Amino acid sequence: MPRPRTVYRGKRKYSWIITLAAMLLVIAIALAAWLFYYLQRFIVYDKEGLHLDLSAPREELLRSDAPEATAQPAVPYVDVEIVVEQRDYSEIQTDAGNNLHSIHAVFVPAKDVTENTLKFYAGRMGDFDTLVLELKAEDGFLRWHSGVPVADSFAVNGTLELREMLEPLRAQGVYLVAQISALADGAMALRNAPIALKSAVTGQPYTDAAGQTYLDPYSESTRAYLLALLTELQNMGFDEVLLSGVTCPDSDALQFSQKMTQTPDSVTAVSSFALWLREQADTLGLPVSVCIGRAALTGEGDPAGQNAVLFFKAFDRVAVQTGFDSFQDDIAALESALGGQSDTRIVAVTENYTPELASYIVK
Incomplete structure (x- = not known):
């Protein structure tokens, strides 16, 4: 009597999915790092605070003909001495000394x-x-x-x-x-x-x-x-x-x-x-x-x-x-x-x- 034919069915493997996810994660991290360093060119600090300006690279924003809003004036050094003067009491008016006699x-x-x-x-x-x-x-x-x-x-x-x-x-x-x-x-x-x-x-x-x-x-x-x-x-x-x-x-x-x-x-x-x-x-x-x-x-x-x-x-x-x-x-x-x-x-x-x-x- 002939043996019944046995077909081998291998177990399903999902390793390719894990590999793909890992590759995507690495790509995302690399892209984020690239964007982080790249966008620093466009970070501008002006009177409105810290923000991104994508209209021009940082080198252009810092040129001498750049808008004045992006240029911060230099803070001059001022040597200040605070002097507390003694109060002048000569202007105070009172009734002291009235109606006295010598003693x-x-x-x-x-x-x-x-x-x-x-x-x-x-x-x-x-x-x-x-x-x-x-x-x-x-x-x-x-x-x-x-x-x-x-x-x-x-x-x-x-x-x-x-x-x-x-x-x-x-x-x-x-x-x-x-x-x-x-x-x-x-x-x-x-x-x-x-x-x-x-x-x-x-x-x-x-x-x-x-x-x-x-x-x-x-x-x-x-x-x-x-x-x-x-x-x-x-x-x-x-x-x-x-x-x-x-x-x-x-x-x-x-x-x-x-x-x-x-x-x-x-x-x-x-x-x-x-x-x-x-x-x-x-x-x-x-x-x-x-x-x-x-x-x-x-x-x-x-x-x-x-x-x-x-x-x-x-x-x-x-x-x-x-x-x-x-x-x-x-x-x-x-x-x-x-x-x-x-x-x-x-x-x-x-x-x-x-x-x-x-x-x-x-x-």
Whole structure:
């Protein structure tokens, strides 16, 4: 019996399809690479940005007669120096210095302000008509028992009940001046850190080389505290307030409470604070005067942010601690800043001698 015929059928192979796909992929990659390098000739950057311009090759677009839109002007080098000039305060107009009289004053330092001291001066003013009582020195502690809550909260309050102690002096017509340190403050700045002038490096209260700390002149809390003290002193019977310590360290490493585009220098910070004080003095109807350092007059040493011209705009009187040898020069410098002589607004502060001046304070 013959065998059945067997026909061999091979398995279908698809390798040719894979080969074709691979070839097409290689061709596509090669074409893409060619187009990438070829079209770089037509990439144009003009005022409208980066785009393709197929109307002409890059060599033609960069020719000297090509359209101006495709040519970018050269950027010239400019050497620029930014100069920040000191503000001119001469044009500021205020009512400072009105309705004053000259003063012949005796100064009583904080440590000597006691009930017995006030009784002593009540009967022995002699040729003096004014008593200057230091009630807040640069250590930040108050000599009198204040009703300002923050003084109790941070334990800087004093104990003297001054209102009753001042009555005999007032009855004799003695002109009463309270002296307080405004920004130079050792106690409040350390105990109430949010209102302290801070170091930009450490974030802690800034301390100068002498160990002094300061209140932040831009802080709303600082200003509220000092305004409360001014108001209370006026209500207690003081005729005038003399501010010492209206200063700010001259340092690049200061951090103020207010956010500003540029950190102000010490003169700007103190001047801003001083002009704010002028507004408060006008509102209260209280003469507010200031002590100025000799460095701000002579230019020798650190003026600590003080500007004599501005101070005469912001304060009623400007007092300078002077000596026998420097008296003439210091008074001349104050007259120059004021723009003339004054029997009431320029005050010499001396030790153990009476100067030849209409207004003075003798320590």
